[in-house]
Amino acid sequence: MRRVTTFAAALLAGALTLTACGGSDSTNAQPEASGSSSGSAPASDIKVGLAYDIGGRGDQSFNDAAAAGLDKAKAQFGVQTKEAEASQGEAEPAKEERLRALADAGYNPIIAVGFAYSASVAKVAKELPDTQFAIIDDAAAVGPNIANLLFAEEQGSFLVGAAAGLKSKTNNVGFVGGVDVPLIHKFEAGFKAGAEAAKPGIKVQSKYLTQPPDFSGFGDPAKGKTAAAGMFDAGADVVYQAAGGSGGGVFEAAKAAKGLAIGVDSDQYNTADPSVKDVILTSMLKKVDVAVFDFVSSVNDKKFVAGEKIYDLKADGVGYSTSGGQVDDIKDKLEAYKAKIISGEITVPTK
Amino acid sequence: MSRLEPRKVAMTLAAPVIAIVFAALVTALVLAATGDPVWSTVTTVWDYGSKPRVIALTLNQATTYYLSALAVAIGFRMNLFNIGVDGQYRLAAFAAAVVGTSVSLPKPLHLLVIVLTAMLVGAMWAGVAAVLKVSRGVSEVISTIMLNAIATSLIAFLLSKVATDVAGSNNRGTDPIPESGHFPGIPLIPGSPLDSFGFIIVAVLAGIAYSVVLGRTRFGFDLRATGRSESAAVASGVSVKRMVLLSMLLSGAVAGLVGMPQLLGASYTYSIDFPAGLGFTGIAIALLGRNNAVGMALSAVLFAFLDASSVILDINDISKEIVLIMQGTIVLSVVVAYELVRRYSIAAEQRRVSRELASQGSPEREEVAT
Incomplete structure (x- = not known):
């Protein structure tokens, strides 16, 4: 009986919400x-x-x-x-x-x-x-x-790391992680390996925005901006962010420092604010x-x-984006790395 | 001791009841304003919340909240604002988890060692703020907030040293505490597949101890006296510094217990997803429960019930943030309500006194009193 009432109430609530909520809240408006x-x-x-x-x-x-x-x-x-x-x-x-x-x-x-x-x-x-x-x-x-x-986040990160290494003129790149958790360490490890492969001896700066249980590092653009600005000041010219919602701040910092930034998870060239599109070198795709x-x-x-x-790369579950055309000139090299990773010639570290 | 006067009881209950009713009204208005049906929301939450499994879940959550509120309340009674319960219980739970995995002892002893470690570490972390306050006059509000942040970084650093990565897992935590260090659950709620935390017994005992120590002992009297008026306490021979130190240590020790139900009753490991922020919920519950052992128990259950209901709200497409709105409004309005009730009861008291004086036939006094 109770179950029935719950269901009735639930259905009623659902139906009424649908009809009534014309955009009361961003999630419901979808x-x-x-x-x-x-x-x-x-x-x-x-x-x-x-x-x-x-x-x-x-x-x-x-x-x-x-x-x-x-x-x-x-x-x-x-x-x-x-x-x-x-x-x-x-x-x-x-x-x-x-x-x-x-x-x-x-x-x-x-x-x-x-x-x-x-x-x-x-x-x-x-x-x-x-x-x-x-x-x-x-x-x-x-x-x-x-x-x-x-x-295999490390494989995709390797490719964008290689892109950063090839594009860097100062021989100095940066990595901004949202929260210091093992999952994000994989992004960092792959990125470092890729940059090193493309340009041996390159300097990779690395910073995590917050420590667990403070997960605000995945949603605080101001923190991302400060961290990335510090890296650009210290000589980096390309910064990769695996920081979720904080990534927007990294793009802004790149714009201000006339540097480049790399997006994460989805093709952020398409989702980022139009004013910072031109600083997005590529994005590491995690599909x-x-x-x-x-x-x-x-x-x-x-x-x-x-x-x-x-x-993984083989299953096309990770990769890099080409929107914006900034990696067109190095695409052959990136594809070569990709082939080597798929064939097993290169093994990307995960930590 | 003062006997229970019905009038006094009514006055004590008035403020939290007014606050909860007011918060319910505000919440209903917000629901109506966002187009959610108010009544069916209430019935949905009620039907869900009265399932045996959810009652057990609520009670478990309330156990944790209650301990946190107790820790905060010890400080409050002494006029100390221990915002650091959050950092204290997290550091304590982490240390307890590490100790729990690294010693092997027979069952009751193992548990005891873990719990004592937690209390000790909690007290120690609170002690830092206490020492700063008595020796340098640093406000405990500032120092405990900063200690929370330090605890976060310290745990993250130490965790990276002791954690062993589990293959395929992106979580990171201490090794699980062996069976002998588990606090057995008790099937408290009939019909619930979920056992209640055995730690609920400890929480109840802690509540009784809190009541007795503060209400019935010399120490408790000194503590409350210092909280009411420092100068009066000094005049009657109480060492304020000693009281600050002791009450802060005690508050920290109880804070150390906050993480224990979860650690010893459910997760058996301190990992990066260990619940955080319980210390702040404790502040709200202590405020609502007016630092009273029973009052805080009721408030803890109310907050836990609201939290549990957020799951079903979400699934019924009602913003679960409504729970936060309700909790926030309760805390805000309870403060206002206490002040209103306090003023009202002072005024009522004055009227009563003046009436009594008037009946004794002293018209001049009456005018003074009113």
Whole structure:
């Protein structure tokens, strides 16, 4: 009885929100809001739940890439979707509860975006063997109903590192990491290796904006700007940022210092503020959208595969962008590095 | 001791009740303004929050919040603002996790060592602020805020030294504490698959101890007296410096317990996603609960319930930020409400006294009193 009331209330709330909320809030204003599928997409009875870590849709980076994959799947297969987002500083049981609540509401599969969900997914997946889970950036949670979607960030970072090395005139480049966590260390390691490969002996400055549990380094452009400005002052002329929402500040600093910057996760030449477009040399692409779309597609085809799926250069899961044309002159060299990494001739370090 | 007068009880309850009602009204207005249906939001949250599993979750969260509020309240009673509970419990939990993995002892002893380590480290970190205050007169508000930031960096640095990376994981934490250092959960809520933190017993005991020590001992009297009026305390022979040091150490020791339910009852490791910010929630709860052991328990449950409901709001497309709005409004309005109630009760007291004096037949006094 209670379950029924909850459902009725939930449905009512959902429906009314849809009709009433014409743009009350940036996340709700997105076309994906909720409820039944609409438009020309074919109808599907698959309900996909997506659980973000802190930040959620609208971070112009990692989470937005996941959201883009979901939107694409929704348009193509007509699946129903629901997104939920973590609160700042919440404990692990809250994450479990989010996954359970999604499952309770009939969402299956459920995609957990980010390594923070590792323990929660492992636990809830065991409780709910009939629900299929995917987790991005984590291979520690394993089970017959868990797909681990992993990226070789170091390989993509190697290529943009090589681009930075080739473009640097001062023999000095910089790396700005959002938060000092192992995941971002992979970006740094790859970038350093790439710069060194392109120009042996090059100086690589490196800085992380915040230490966990302070995750503000992924969303504070002012911090990014200060850190990058310091690097340009110290002689760098290309700075790579793996700092999520703080990256915009790095672009501004590059503009002010007449230097260059490298974007991350998505092709930031297309999403950055138009005034800083000309400083974006390239972007390291981490195709979370492809991974999310592939996963939903596999479930849609009833071909769920548990275990690791690695998105590396070979699988075209990472790479570099060419929008803006600034790397056109070195593209041959970058492609050569890419071929060497794929063939295994170059092994990129991860830490 | 003063007996329970119904009038006094009503006055004490008035402020938090006014604050909560006011906050509920504001929240309802915000919901209405953003086009969310108010009533169905309430029923959704209520139905969700009354599931056994969610009750257990709420209680677990409340256990943590309660300990944090106690730590803050010890400072408040002494007129000290310990904003550093946040850094104190994180550093304490980290140290406890490290000690917990590196010693091997039989069950009750292992637990005891871990918990004592946490209390010691918490007290030590708070002690830094206390020593600065008594020796150099540094405001504890400033020093504890800065110590929070230092704790963050210190933990990050030490964690990179002791952590062993787990293959395939992007998390980073201390090695898990072995079984003998786990605090067993208790199936407190019937029908819930989720056990309650066994640490809830410790929290209850801490609450009782807080009440007894502050209300029934010489130390507690000195502490409250110093909090009310430093000069009066000095005049009656209380060493203020000693009281500052002691109460800050005590506050830090209790702060050390804040991370324990999570560490010993759920995660068994201190990793980069260990819950942060509990110290600040503790301040809000201590304010709402008026530093009263029972009051803070009720406030802790209320805050935990609101937090738990944010999950279901999100899934029903209602901005979960509404929970933050409600919590924020409660804290703001509770401060205002206490002041209003205080003024009202002073005025009421004056009227009562003047009435009594008037009945004794002293018209001049009456005019003075009113």
